[in-house]
Amino acid sequence: MNIRNKLVAVLTATTVLGFVLGFPPKYGPCKVKCRTLGLRKCFRICRIATGDSIAFPCWKNCSVSINGPNAANDLSGCIQQCRVGKTCDLASNKTRLLKILKEKEPLEGPLFAKDGNLYIVLYTAGEIRRVDLENKQTIPFVNLSVDGFNGMPLGLQNGPGNNIWVTDMRLGLLKVKQNGSFEQVATKDNQNEPLQGLNDLTFDYHGNLWITAPYGPIAPQNFTDSEKDPFGSVYCYNMTTNEFIKLATGFLYPNGIAVRHNSDGTPAKLIFGSFYNKTAPLWSFDIVGPCQIDNKQVWGNLPANSYIDGMDFDEKGNLLVTDYHSSILYVFDNNGGTPTCQLKLPFKHLTNVQFRPDSKELYITGDELWKVDWKYKGMKQYWEIA
Numbered sequence: 001m002n003i004r005n006k007l008v009a010v011l012t013a014t015t016v017l018g019f020v021l022g023f024p025p026k027y028g029p030c031k032v033k034c035r036t037l038g039l040r041k042c043f044r045i046c047r048i049a050t051g052d053s054i055a056f057p058c059w060k061n062c063s064v065s066i067n068g069p070n071a072a073n074d075l076s077g078c079i080q081q082c083r084v085g086k087t088c089d090l091a092s093n094k095t096r097l098l099k100i101l102k103e104k105e106p107l108e109g110p111l112f113a114k115d116g117n118l119y120i121v122l123y124t125a126g127e128i129r130r131v132d133l134e135n136k137q138t139i140p141f142v143n144l145s146v147d148g149f150n151g152m153p154l155g156l157q158n159g160p161g162n163n164i165w166v167t168d169m170r171l172g173l174l175k176v177k178q179n180g181s182f183e184q185v186a187t188k189d190n191q192n193e194p195l196q197g198l199n200d201l202t203f204d205y206h207g208n209l210w211i212t213a214p215y216g217p218i219a220p221q222n223f224t225d226s227e228k229d230p231f232g233s234v235y236c237y238n239m240t241t242n243e244f245i246k247l248a249t250g251f252l253y254p255n256g257i258a259v260r261h262n263s264d265g266t267p268a269k270l271i272f273g274s275f276y277n278k279t280a281p282l283w284s285f286d287i288v289g290p291c292q293i294d295n296k297q298v299w300g301n302l303p304a305n306s307y308i309d310g311m312d313f314d315e316k317g318n319l320l321v322t323d324y325h326s327s328i329l330y331v332f333d334n335n336g337g338t339p340t341c342q343l344k345l346p347f348k349h350l351t352n353v354q355f356r357p358d359s360k361e362l363y364i365t366g367d368e369l370w371k372v373d374w375k376y377k378g379m380k381q382y383w384e385i386a
């Protein structure tokens with residue numbers, strides 16, 4: 001435990017104690033700052049909801065330069081901005097979190113393919129591997145490369161047929177057969193522009209494929225990305241018409257992607273994150289037709305300075321979102337806004353999540369591969385209902 005963690009523990013304990021004693025909880029560092037500024041009603045300015053905690057690094061950065069006539073508002077604003085919910089309930093308190101394996105390279109894109117096996121990508125190596133869950137090891141499956149350019153796969157999904165669909169930051173969209181042979185599905189969009197490098201993908205229940213594309217053009221162009229220029233895009237691929245459509249652009253490193261459906265199974269809302277945006281927004285669009293979107297909105301935010309990476313819905317409509325930098329999985333209910341609860345994982349970088357089909361087993365990739373018994377089953381995937 002370093003000094004900062006100790007401080008956080010003490011502050012959390014203070015909050016819990018306040019709650020036990022029946023005072024409305026307040027955030028300690030806020031009270032200190034509030035008093036230093038000579039403000040009044042600090043107990044009100046620094047109040048937090050029962051069960052909430054405040055992310056200290058976020059708070060520190062947010063509040064450091066607060067001064068002047070708007071100080072009270074700004075402090076409350078930082079409380080809102082840096083608020084994190086309570087720890088999520090899991091299916092069981094006994095086997096909460098289980099480590100499966102670690103590789104030399106970071107892991108991404110977990111997928112249970114139609115053969116029942118779990119697959120992951122080692123993106124820096126350009127590899128897709130099969131996971132032997134029993135023996136807790138990985139088995140080489142395919143190394144992606146086209147015309148001498150190595151792939152960097154980031155996302156995997158099941159589509160129609162037995163193909164695994166792959167989004168790759170260098171090679172665009174690929175389809176991999178069960179025997180490991182693969183093909184590039186598209187290198188250009190319907191305007192004949194080269195595809196941007198891709199990150200994550202999801203099929204809606206009507207079979208449209210939605211994709212985030214944070215990078216510059218794919219190989220043979222040199223690789224480009226940016227922490228500052230919002231040139232990231234969202235694509236949709238219609239496999240019936242074979243159209244690859246750029247739907248929207250101007251996003252700062254769009255990452256993760258999920259579709260919420262109405263109760264009759266109609267695709268209703270497209271949601272994705274923005275990895276490098278300090279306010280950590282989850283953007284949403286209404287889905288108004290096949291590969292058609294409208295009404296861009298901020299659907300929710302992670303605590304400021306989070307790095308949104310991967311996401312999936314559970315069967316209750318909760319959206320589970322990973323933060324690459326804080327070890328935390330955040331959970332949103334149907335209404336978005338701020339997270340309703342959070343789960344701290346015992347490894348540093350989280351990338352993506354995937355449920356085993358028809359089960360509560362949630363697999364989380366990053367520095368390592370872990371399993372969590374979630375409280376609910378995952379939302380059914382397109383291939384499970386089609």
Ligand SMILES: *[C@@H]1O[C@H](CO)[C@@H](O)[C@H](O)[C@H]1NC(C)=O
Pocket residue numbers: 061062278305
């Ligand atoms: C700290 O907050 C400011 C806005 O007040 C933001 O511009 C900056 O990027 C943040 N820095 C870090 C390291 O999060």
Ligand SMILES: *[C@@H]1O[C@H](CO)[C@@H](O)[C@H](O)[C@H]1NC(C)=O
Pocket residue numbers: 089090091092093
């Ligand atoms: C786990 O523990 C929490 C807090 O002690 C409790 O509220 C919850 O019901 C428990 N969950 C299960 C499934 O036992």
Ligand SMILES: *[C@@H]1O[C@H](CO)[C@@H](O)[C@H](O)[C@H]1NC(C)=O
Pocket residue numbers: 127140141142143
């Ligand atoms: C991919 O490359 C790695 C490292 O070069 C190698 O260990 C692995 O066997 C290869 N996988 C396949 C399926 O050829």
Ligand SMILES: *[C@@H]1O[C@H](CO)[C@@H](O)[C@H](O)[C@H]1NC(C)=O
Pocket residue numbers: 177179180181
């Ligand atoms: C994989 O299967 C496809 C047909 O499904 C076949 O065309 C291809 O040659 C096979 N590749 C290998 C490496 O066996």
Ligand SMILES: *[C@@H]1O[C@H](CO)[C@@H](O)[C@H](O)[C@H]1NC(C)=O
Pocket residue numbers: 206207208238239240241290
């Ligand atoms: C593809 O486009 C056609 C024509 O607009 C539409 O009918 C269909 O629903 C779209 N999606 C798929 C997956 O075919």
Ligand SMILES: *[C@@H]1O[C@H](CO)[C@@H](O)[C@H](O)[C@H]1NC(C)=O
Pocket residue numbers: 220221222
């Ligand atoms: C990629 O970068 C290298 C080194 O900067 C340069 O020589 C080459 O022309 C670039 N290739 C393309 C396709 O732009």
Ligand SMILES: *[C@@H]1O[C@H](CO)[C@@H](O)[C@H](O)[C@H]1NC(C)=O
Pocket residue numbers: 230250251252274277278279280281298301
């Ligand atoms: C970052 O997200 C906020 C919404 O939370 C948005 O207003 C802003 O334009 C975004 N910044 C960039 C550079 O995309």
